[in-house]
Amino acid sequence: MNCCEKQEYTIDNEQLARFAKAMGHPARISILHFLANLDSCYFGDIHNELPIAKATVSQHLKELKDAGLITGTIEAPKVKYCIHRENWAKAQTYFNTFFASLKEKDLCCE
Amino acid sequence: MNCCEKQEYTIDNEQLARFAKAMGHPARISILHFLANLDSCYFGDIHNELPIAKATVSQHLKELKDAGLITGTIEAPKVKYCIHRENWAKAQTYFNTFFASLKEKDLCCE
DNA sequence: GATATTGTTCGTAATTTTGCGAACAACGAA
DNA sequence: TTCGTTGTTCGCAAAATTACGAACAATATC
Numbered sequence: 563m564n565c566c567e568k569q570e571y572t573i574d575n576e577q578l579a580r581f582a583k584a585m586g587h588p589a590r591i592s593i594l595h596f597l598a599n600l601d602s603c604y605f606g607d608i609h610n611e612l613p614i615a616k617a618t619v620s621q622h623l624k625e626l627k628d629a630g631l632i633t634g635t636i637e638a639p640k641v642k643y644c645i646h647r648e649n650w651a652k653a654q655t656y657f658n659t660f661f662a663s664l665k666e667k668d669l670c671c672e
Numbered sequence: 673m674n675c676c677e678k679q680e681y682t683i684d685n686e687q688l689a690r691f692a693k694a695m696g697h698p699a700r701i702s703i704l705h706f707l708a709n710l711d712s713c714y715f716g717d718i719h720n721e722l723p724i725a726k727a728t729v730s731q732h733l734k735e736l737k738d739a740g741l742i743t744g745t746i747e748a749p750k751v752k753y754c755i756h757r758e759n760w761a762k763a764q765t766y767f768n769t770f771f772a773s774l775k776e777k778d779l780c781c782e
Numbered sequence: 783g784a785t786a787t788t789g790t791t792c793g794t795a796a797t798t799t800t801g802c803g804a805a806c807a808a809c810g811a812a
Numbered sequence: 813t814t815c816g817t818t819g820t821t822c823g824c825a826a827a828a829t830t831a832c833g834a835a836c837a838a839t840a841t842c
Contacts, residue, residue: 586693644781671754
């Protein structure tokens with residue numbers, strides 16, 4: 563059987579992977595953590611917390627925005643970033659369900 | 673203030689990011705899902721579920737092993753992969769805590 | 783011993799990620 | 813209008829990721 567005949571990944575798996583990928587860098591975890599704890603929501607303050615250049619911070623923020631985990635709005639002359647609460651809850655549910663799916667009884671693995 | 677004077681990322685953030693990164697690909701999510709649901713634990717069966725070459729599957733399995741989410745043991749002539757339950761629980765806790773840390777009251781983001 | 787089965791490793795290629803400094807854009811303030 | 817502040821975008825470089833086929837290793841079976 564050829565690989566190409568097989569099914570694609572499920573939508574759910576794709577979505578969970580997308581969330582996970584967005585969280586797959588310590589800088590982005592730090593950003594999310596910072597925003598979730600409401601220490602501030604401005605770019606400058608976020609940048610100040612991280613050991614990387616502002617251009618790089620901006621890039622990470624863009625990735626988090628693309629993944630749907632945060633939003634960004636201009637509040638001249640600053641830029642305000644916020645947790646996207648709806649998608650945050652969605653991600654939370656995805657991860658919860660995923661981890662909870664592990665079966666207790668394991669006939670295969672001893 | 674220079675970027676290099678800033679602190680590194682915290683151990684917890686690094687660890688959570690490592691787990692997330694390992695989960696950041698649909699093939700690896702599928703593998704974990706497959707193993708968690710005990711459909712089987714042999715390489716061949718895992719490979720059969722995925723639309724990618726066996727060399728690539730082997731690579732993904734190695735990454736999951738490196739992240740500590742699964743274990744791999746030879747059971748000649750097959751290879752058996754299992755969820756690393758201790759680290760699975762650890763990851764579960766990390767994600768739970770992370771998502772739960774979002775504050776309700778948000779003075780910054782309206 | 784010869785052969786088939788099962789996975790890993792190697793070598794390679796294409797793409798993505800991560801990171802930086804410099805340049806730029808947008809706006810408020812002097 | 814000029815200047816300073818705030819972030820984004822551009823261009824580039826280095827490294828990591830993803831993927832494949834072919835070759836290889838290990839074992840079971842004939």
